[in-house]
Amino acid sequence: MLWVFLSGMMLANLGIGFGLALYLRQVVDEGRAVVAFDSHQDTTEVDASRELSCESANAPTQTTVRARAIASIDAIPPEYIGMLQGESIVANSLVEASAEVLRLEVGKYRDALIEIDNQLRAMDDSPDSGLLEVITVELEDLNRDWLNKQAEAASTLDSNQDALGEYSDIGGSLNMVLMEQAAQIETTISNIEQFDLSSDPADGRRRLLQEISRLIDLAHDLRDKMQDTLLTILRAERRLADIDRKMQFDGLTKLHNRNGLEVVFYEWWRADIRRERIVSVGLLDIDNLRKINERFGALAGDRLLAEFGRLLGELIRKDRGFDIVARSTGQQFVIFFGDTGPRNATSSVERIRQTLEATRFNLDGEDVEMMVSIGITEVVADDTTTKVTKRLEKAMRVAKRNGRNCTVIDEGNGPAPITPPEYKVVGRTINVEER
CATH class of the missing domain: 1.20.120 (Four Helix Bundle (Hemerythrin (Met), subunit A))
Structure with a gap:
């Protein structure tokens, strides 16, 4: 009987040990999954606070x-x-x-x-x-x-x-x-x-x-x-x-604002936890807005920005991909290119830049040019919006130093100017209405 009792105890202990081992293995695996999740996704419910102190x-x-x-x-x-x-x-x-x-x-x-x-x-x-x-x-x-x-x-x-x-x-x-x-x-x-x-x-x-x-x-x-x-x-x-939806849009241009852009990134990364889908982003900075404001006044400048934003919204592609335009600051606009590599995104912004160059905005009876300096970068797996913004701003500043009205791309080795093809764009005149 003693032998049977001891054998039963050994089998019970083995069973408990096996069960505990399986449990610990599951915990470890789940922990690894969370670590992998965190390493790719900093804006989800798991670890959104990484941006407060990114490094x-x-x-x-x-x-x-x-x-x-x-x-x-x-x-x-x-x-x-x-x-x-x-x-x-x-x-x-x-x-x-x-x-x-x-x-x-x-x-x-x-x-x-x-x-x-x-x-x-x-x-x-x-x-x-x-x-x-x-x-x-x-x-x-x-x-x-x-x-x-x-x-x-x-x-x-x-x-x-x-x-x-x-x-x-x-x-x-x-x-x-x-x-x-x-x-x-x-x-x-x-x-x-x-x-x-x-x-x-x-x-x-x-x-x-x-x-x-x-x-x-x-x-x-x-x-x-x-x-x-x-x-x-x-x-x-x-x-x-x-963030309330009405707080995600710019009252002047009706485009996404800085809040809205942040939410676009957040929702994209939440849906793509492992960061497997490609994303590129472009920053467009108007070259001569300050001079326009000094000449015509800030109120006229606001009217001009409203038309400029409306035109940008028209120029982004709508037949494929996931492209969003946002007004990030007063004279800066960001285009989010979902499922698009940096080279294709560069082609898109170059076509936009050349279209803007050929466009005249009729403001109070005078034709005004609105040209932009552009920075482009790809969003990589460990990026945060802060890191992306810094790279874009650096690329845009290089475009400014290179004479403005041009595009610079950062593909991971720092900003580099591009030599774009000449697209067949249609120039137009846009009347800036009184508000």
């Missing part, structure tokens, strides 16, 4: 990021909460609330600058110096008010460093951006105060327009940086899938 092996976990972000909600000023509620925006941290408020406020500031710009442009060639003085005071008051708002935002972030948690570095970067903006705005105010509007009103008006153009450029820069900040937070908190 760090110690990126915060979702639980840590969310816990620390929620802990800073109490630090959000009541006036911020009221403003965001009015826009149906929910912020999960002080840094996110600050970036959202600054994005909203800089939009209002830009609108006020454009209104003053329009007043100046409505004057004749011999403007009244008294009226110029009134407008100058209005401009100075606007900038002082905007500087105060920036200072309040910087002070709020600085006095709540302990509540920023994982986002303390981002909060510090926001403060640096605000300091740089403040310094440049102060310089502009100083320049304006030195204008002698009484002796030469026409020259004073011209110089005022130049300073306003610089201020509008600063507003655009701040707006874009706030958008980048918000996207960094959304990636870290794995909230890209939660």
